[in-house]
Amino acid sequence: MKRITMIVAMKQEAAPLIEQLGLTETSDISPILPCKTFAGQYKNLSINLVINGSDPLLGVENVGTQPATLAAHEALRNFAPDLVINAGTCGAFAEKGSKIGDVYIGERIRFFDRRIPLGGNYEAYGHGNYRCESAIELAEQLGLPTSTVCTGNSLDMSPTDEAILREEEIVNKEMEAAAIAWIASHYKTPLVAIKSVTDLMDSEHSTADEFAANLALASKNLQEEVLRLLDLLALQSDTAAA
Amino acid sequence: MKRITMIVAMKQEAAPLIEQLGLTETSDISPILPCKTFAGQYKNLSINLVINGSDPLLGVENVGTQPATLAAHEALRNFAPDLVINAGTCGAFAEKGSKIGDVYIGERIRFFDRRIPLGGNYEAYGHGNYRCESAIELAEQLGLPTSTVCTGNSLDMSPTDEAILREEEIVNKEMEAAAIAWIASHYKTPLVAIKSVTDLMDSEHSTADEFAANLALASKNLQEEVLRLLDLLALQSDTAAA
Numbered sequence: 001m002k003r004i005t006m007i008v009a010m011k012q013e014a015a016p017l018i019e020q021l022g023l024t025e026t027s028d029i030s031p032i033l034p035c036k037t038f039a040g041q042y043k044n045l046s047i048n049l050v051i052n053g054s055d056p057l058l059g060v061e062n063v064g065t066q067p068a069t070l071a072a073h074e075a076l077r078n079f080a081p082d083l084v085i086n087a088g089t090c091g092a093f094a095e096k097g098s099k100i101g102d103v104y105i106g107e108r109i110r111f112f113d114r115r116i117p118l119g120g121n122y123e124a125y126g127h128g129n130y131r132c133e134s135a136i137e138l139a140e141q142l143g144l145p146t147s148t149v150c151t152g153n154s155l156d157m158s159p160t161d162e163a164i165l166r167e168e169e170i171v172n173k174e175m176e177a178a179a180i181a182w183i184a185s186h187y188k189t190p191l192v193a194i195k196s197v198t199d200l201m202d203s204e205h206s207t208a209d210e211f212a213a214n215l216a217l218a219s220k221n222l223q224e225e226v227l228r229l230l231d232l233l234a235l236q237s238d239t240a241a242a
Numbered sequence: 243m244k245r246i247t248m249i250v251a252m253k254q255e256a257a258p259l260i261e262q263l264g265l266t267e268t269s270d271i272s273p274i275l276p277c278k279t280f281a282g283q284y285k286n287l288s289i290n291l292v293i294n295g296s297d298p299l300l301g302v303e304n305v306g307t308q309p310a311t312l313a314a315h316e317a318l319r320n321f322a323p324d325l326v327i328n329a330g331t332c333g334a335f336a337e338k339g340s341k342i343g344d345v346y347i348g349e350r351i352r353f354f355d356r357r358i359p360l361g362g363n364y365e366a367y368g369h370g371n372y373r374c375e376s377a378i379e380l381a382e383q384l385g386l387p388t389s390t391v392c393t394g395n396s397l398d399m400s401p402t403d404e405a406i407l408r409e410e411e412i413v414n415k416e417m418e419a420a421a422i423a424w425i426a427s428h429y430k431t432p433l434v435a436i437k438s439v440t441d442l443m444d445s446e447h448s449t450a451d452e453f454a455a456n457l458a459l460a461s462k463n464l465q466e467e468v469l470r471l472l473d474l475l476a477l478q479s480d481t482a483a484a
Contacts, residue, residue, distance in 0.1 A: 030319075032428050058363035064356055065395075066421045069311040077272075113355055114306055115396040118450050121300035126395070153307075153368070153395070154357040160400035179308045186274050208360050 002237040004230070005081035006049040007072055009176050010061040012215065013088050014038075014051045016223040021230075023049055028078050034062055035071040037078075043234035044241075050075040052176075064153045065111075068176035072183035083134065083190050083233070086180050087226050089211070089218050090149070090172040090195040091157075093202050097170070100200065100210075101217045103225040104172050105139035106132055106149035106193035109181040112164045112173070113152030130181035134190040142228055147171065149193045151178035155208065157201055165201075173201065194229060196222035244479040246472070247323035248291040249314055251418050252303040254457065255330050256280075256293045258465045263472075265291055270320050276304055277313040279320075285476035286483075292317040294418075306395045307353075310418035314425035325376070325432050325475070328422050329468050331453070331460050332391070332414040332437040333399075335444050339412070342442065342452075343459045345467040346414050347381035348374055348391035348435035351423040354406045354415070355394035372423035376432040384470055389413065391435045393420035397450065399443055407443075415443065436471060438464035 008014040017023075023038035026048075034053030041047065052067035054060060076084070092098030109130040116126035128151075139146045148168040152161060153175060165171050172195040184191045196218040199210030250256040259265075265280035268290075276295030283289065294309035296302060318326070334340030351372040358368035370393075381388045390410040394403060395417060407413050414437040426433045438460040441452030 033315075034428065055363070055367050058367045060360075060363045060367045062367075063358065063364075064368070065308050066311045066424055069308045070315055070425070073275075073312055073315070111395070113395055115398050115400075116305065117448075118302075118397055118453065121297070121302045122305075122397075125297050125300045125302045125304075126306070153353070153355055155360055155364075155368075156357050158357075158400060158402035160402060182308055183312070186276065206359075211360065 002044065002233060003046045003079065003081040004083050004085060004233065005075045005079045006047065006085045006087060007075055007180055008049060008087050009052050009063050009068065011051055013219060014049060016219055017087065017226060018049060020223060020227065021047060023047060029074045033070060033074065034067065035074055042230055044237050045230060045234050048075065048079045048081065064175050065151060065179035068179040069183060072180040076183060076187040076189060081189060083192065084180065084184050086177050086191060086193045087222055088174055088176065088195055089198040089215065090174040091199045091201045091207060092197045093171055094200040095202055098197050098200065100197055100214050101221045102197045103144060103221050104147035104195050105135050105144050106172065106177060106195065107136045107146035108132065109149040109151065109177045109193055111152060111178045112150040112161055113154065128178050128182060130178065130185060132191055132193065135192040138192060138229060138232065141232055144225065149174060149177045149195060151175060194222065194226060244286065244475060245288045245321065245323045246325050246327060246475065247317045247321045248289065248327045248329060249317055249422055250291060250329050251294050251305050251310065253293055255461060256291060258461055259329065259468060260291060262465060262469065263289060265289060271316045275312060275316065276309065277316055284472055286479050287472060287476050290317065290321045290323065306417050307393060307421035310421040311425060314422040318425060318429040318431060323431060325434065326422065326426050328419050328433060328435045329464055330416055330418065330437055331440040331457065332416040333441045333443045333449060334439045335413055336442040337444055340439050340442065342439055342456050343463045344439045345386060345463050346389035346437050347377050347386050348414065348419060348437065349378045349388035350374065351391040351393065351419045351435055353394065353420045354392040354403055355396065370420050370424060372420065372427060374433055374435065377434040380434060380471060380474065383474055386467065391416060391419045391437060393417060436464065436468060
C-alpha cells in the first residue's frame with residue numbers, strides 16, 4: 001500500500017479534506033509540539049495528515065516556514081511516506097493569467113524572502129530551487145497547470161518581494177512549501193505541492209480581504225483536485241501491485 | 243550538573259568555542275539531517291553544541307530560520323537541557339550606539355520578516371515576542387548590554403525590513419534566534435541569545451563585506467563573553483548544589 005503524508009498549514013484548509021477522507025485525529029507526535037495529526041485510509045492509500053497547529057497563547061494558526069519545517073520533519077520522521085502532498089492556498093498574479101480558485105501543481109518550489117548576498121553559493125542556497133519531477137508527471141496526467149511555488153513568511157508583499165516574485169513565470173505565493181521541500185530533500189521523499197488561488201496580488205483589494213472572501217471557493221476547488229490526485233495515486237498503486 | 247545546549251548557526255562561528263571548550267563531535271542526531279553535534283564538559287557544566295550543518299549540494303552553511311528550527315527541535319528533544327544558549331554574530335545600527343565587536347544579550351527576541359496582516363492575533367504571532375527573563379538577569383550580572391534580537395531570513399536589509407527594525411531601541415539583526423525561541427517556548431526551556439556585532443547596517447559598506455572583514459574580531463569577542471557566561475553559570479550551579 002502506498003503511504004501518503006499530507007501537510008496542510010491551517011486547520012481551515014485541512015477541515016474539508018479531513019471530513020471528506022474520513023480521517024481521525026491521532027497522537028503520533030509529541031504533545032510538547034503544536035502539530036496535530038490525522039490518519040485514515042482512502043482506497044488503497046494509507047493517509048496521514050499533519051497540520052501545523054495553533055499558537056497556545058495567541059490562538060491563531062501557526063502559519064509560516066518555521067512551523068512547516070517542524071511539521072514536515074516530524075511527519076517524515078514518524079510516517080516515512082512514499083510521497084508528501086502539501087495542499088494549501090496561495091496568492092497569484094492576474095496579469096500572469098491566474099484567476100481566483102485556479103488550482104496549480106508546483107513544478108518548482110523556491111523561497112522568495114531569503115536574500116543572502118554573501119558570495120559563493122549562498123545566494124542560490126537562499127533562493128532554494130526544489131524541482132518536483134514526480135509532481136510534473138502527475139500534473140500532466142491530471143491536466144492541471146504547473147507553477148513556481150514561491151514561499152516566504154509574509155502574507156503581504158513588499159516591493160522587494162514583488163520584484164523577486166515577478167521574475168517567475170507563473171507564481172503561487174504562499175508560506176510553507178519551500179520549508180517542506182527542504183525537509184523532504186533530506187529524506188529523499190518526493191513532494192507534490194498543490195495550491196489553490198485565494199487572492200490576486202495585483203488586484204486593488206488587500207490580500208487579507210481577498211483571502212477571507214475567497215477561502216471557501218479556493219478550499220472547495222483544492223479539495224476536489226486533491227481527491228482527483230489521490231484517485232490517480234490509488235490507480236497507479238493498483239497498477240504497480242498488479 | 244547543569245545541562246547547557248549551545249546552538250550556533252555556522253561552523254565558522256562555532257569553531258573557536260568548540261576548540262576552547264575541547265568539545266568532540268558526536269552523532270546524536272539522525273544522519274539524514276544536516277545538523278552536527280558536539281559534546282563535552284566545562285567545569286561542572288555538561289555541554290552540547292549543535293550547528294545547523296551545511297547544504298549537501300551547495301556546500302554553504304545552512305543559515306536561516308528553517309535550519310535553526312530543525313536544529314533547535316532536535317537539540318531540545320535529544321538533550322533536554324536546563325538552558326539553551328544561542329551564540330552568534332549580528333548586524334546593528336551605529337546611530338543607535340552599536341560598534342563592531344560589541345556583544346549583547348537579547349532581552350527580547352522577535353521576527354522582523356513575518357508580516358501577517360490577517361486580523362486577530364496574526365500580526366502579533368508573526369512578530370513573535372519572546373521575552374528572555376533569565377537572560378536579562380545574566381546580562382546584569384555580566385555587565386553586558388541588552389538588545390532586541392531581530393530575526394529574518396535575509397542578510398541584506400530591504401526598506402520594508404529597515405522600517406520595522408528601526409522601531410526597536412537596540413537592534414541585533416540576525417537570522418536564527420526567533421526560530422530557536424519559538425521551539426524553546428514549546429519545551430519551556432529558557433534561552434540566552436548572545437550576539438556579537440559584525441556589521442553596522444547604517445554604514446556605507448555592504449553587510450557582506452563588513453561580515454567578512456569583521457568576523458574574526460566579532461568571533462573573538464563572542465567567544466570571550468560566552469566563556470564568562472559559562473563561568474557564571476558554573477558558579478551558580480555550584481552555589482545551588484552547595
